[in-house]
Amino acid sequence: TQLLEQSPQFLSIQEGENLTVYCNSSSVFSSLQWYRQEPGEGPVLLVTVVTGGEVKKLKRLTFQFGDARKDSSLHITAAQPGDTGLYLCAGEDYGQNFVFGPGTRLSVLP
Amino acid sequence: DTGVSQDPRHKITKRGQNVTFRCDPISEHNRLYWYRQTLGQGPEFLTYFQNEAQLEKSRLLSDRFSAERPKGSFSTLEIQRTEQGDSAMYLCASSLVGANYGYTFGSGTRLTVV
Numbered sequence: 001t002q003l004l005e006q007s008p009q010f011l012s013i014q015e016g017e018n019l020t021v022y023c024n025s026s027s028v029f030s031s032l033q034w035y036r037q038e039p040g041e042g043p044v045l046l047v048t049v050v051t052g053g054e055v056k057k058l059k060r061l062t063f064q065f066g067d068a069r070k071d072s073s074l075h076i077t078a079a080q081p082g083d084t085g086l087y088l089c090a091g092e093d094y095g096q097n098f099v100f101g102p103g104t105r106l107s108v109l110p
Numbered sequence: 111d112t113g114v115s116q117d118p119r120h121k122i123t124k125r126g127q128n129v130t131f132r133c134d135p136i137s138e139h140n141r142l143y144w145y146r147q148t149l150g151q152g153p154e155f156l157t158y159f160q161n162e163a164q165l166e167k168s169r170l171l172s173d174r175f176s177a178e179r180p181k182g183s184f185s186t187l188e189i190q191r192t193e194q195g196d197s198a199m200y201l202c203a204s205s206l207v208g209a210n211y212g213y214t215f216g217s218g219t220r221l222t223v224v
Contacts, residue, residue: 004152033212042114042201042215043153088152090213097143097166098213100152 003027004091004101012107016078021104023089024071030092032065032072037086037103046074079108114216116202122222123192130188131219135204142185143213144177145201146170153201159185160207192223 004025013019023032031050035043047056049065049072056063060083062075076083086105090098115134123129135142141160145153156175157167161182171177174192179185189196199220203213 006152035212035215040217040220042203042218043213044215045212048212090152097155097158099155100145102150102152 004089004099006087006089006101006104008104009102010105010107012109013079015080015108015110018075018077019079019106020073020075021087021106022071022073023101025091026070027091027093028069030069032069032092033090033098034063034072034074035088035090037088043086043088076106079106081108081110084108114202114204114214116200116216116219118219119217120220120222122224125194125223126191128188128190129192129221130186131200131202131221132184132186133202133216134184135202136214137183139204139206139214140182141205141207142179143203143205144185144187145203147199147201147218148197156187189221192221194223197221197223 007022033048034046037043047063052067052069054065060077064073084107086103088100088103090100092098117132121129143158144156146156147153155168156171157177159179162179174190177187199218201215201218203215205213
């Protein structure tokens with residue numbers, strides 16, 4: 001079973017601050033995805049990264065896939081209250097299904 | 111297409127009762143997944159279908175759980191003789207095989223067993 005760890009588990013910051021959350025595994029994944037989930041709703045896909053070392057930007061969000069395809073990071077610049085939510089990473093085990101990490105719960109205070 | 115639909119959104123049942131949830135995926139998606147999520151945790155894989163074939167089941171899926179996708183379109187997840195430990199959010203997702211588009215999740219069914 002491939003396991004994903006996410007850190008930190010909880011993060012509370014003020015509006016305008018920058019932050020980075022991490023997703024780590026001892027396993028190699030064919031691709032990795034980041035989702036954001038709000039209370040009472042299903043996760044919503046933010047990005048998919050496939051190539052080791054890949055960096056993708058989505059407005060104020062920057063995603064990086066580790067060179068060895070075992071880890072990833074999500075950096076948010078100038079966080080806003082609308083960024084509040086549970087950030088989940090999910091690794092694909094070579095075409096079968098995605099394994100999710102436990103998530104980082106982010107709270108951005110106005 | 112309105113995305114992935116799940117019904118009901120909430121279900122409260124007494125311990126020992128049977129419950130059935132429905133998922134309608136995005137019509138052109140050939141894969142359908144069921145996940146379970148408890149408070150403070152990420153989604154845990156239960157099972158998935160490619161068209162009407164059930165290709166993988168997690169060890170989490172005890173013999174009280176059964177899932178079907180009879181015509182390769184909608185799917186049902188049934189839990190028999192519910193237990194308090196079954197209380198969770200049950201999430202359905204769909205995707206296209208071979209595409210790195212990720213999953214499209216429904217809003218989930220919140221099950222409470224009392």
